[in-house]
Amino acid sequence: MLTIIAAASENNALGKDNQLLWHLPEDFKRFKTLTSGHYIIMGRKTFESFPKPLPNRTHIIITRQHDYQAPEGCIVVPSLEKAMELCPAYEEAFVIGGGEIYQQALDVVDKIDVTRVHTIIDADTFFPEIDTTKWKLVFEEFHPKDEKHAFDFTFLTYVRS
Template sequence: MITMIAAAGENNELGKDNDLLWHLPDDFKRFKELTTGHYIIMGRKTFETFPKPLPNRTHLVITRNNKYEKEGAVVVHSVEEAIAIAKADDDQPFIIGGGEIYEMALTYAEKIELTRVHGTFGADTFFPEFSRENWKLIESVAHPKDEKHKYSFTYETWVRK
């Protein structure tokens, strides 16, 4: 099952200038719990925001640059190639961004783990719109604003109908 995982604002904002718009420790913890032991598929810009590869995950990095190489990354040149490699060894690979990769991968996704951050933000990268005609919300868990979280948010799990 191909799963897209993201945190997005009320207007699908993901980030600005290759950075996140918020700091949500509990969401980072959930991301780690869900993706550990799996393939994670991302674009080059997303990969380069990490100080080092995330532990206990196989990083598939999509780039148009045929000469791109980075330690800790399996470099591929299309979403289709990334999915084929991931599905050969993992029944639950995750698409982790960025915006362009989410847009290209939406047609292949069977599940979306979306953290909806309750606020609107100035952004230059967005999560793609998806139709509620094609997707069903199967779980929604609210998380209030608190001393560690400047914004309230809701974990939403969507599955393709």
């Protein structure tokens, strides 16, 4: 099973200047819980936004750069299709960004786990629109802002309908 996982604002903003737009510890915790022990597929820019590879995950990095040098243990491929071929068929794998990779993956994934951050924010990278005629909402959990979270947010899970 292939799942998109993302955090996007009300206007589908994902990031700006290759940086996240918010700090939401509960979202990070959920991301870690869901993706640990699994393959994670990402574009090169998303990978380069991390200080180092994320622990306990197999990284597949999509790039058009033929000579891209990734750290040991990371896999480099030229396309989403090649990335999908490398993921074990019997377990869940996650597409973790960025915007261009999400757009490519939207038609082939089985599930979308999105944290909807309840704000409108300036960005240069955006999440694709979720067509609710093709996707069914199966889980929703609202979290109000608090001392650790500057914004209200909702965990949403969609499956292909």
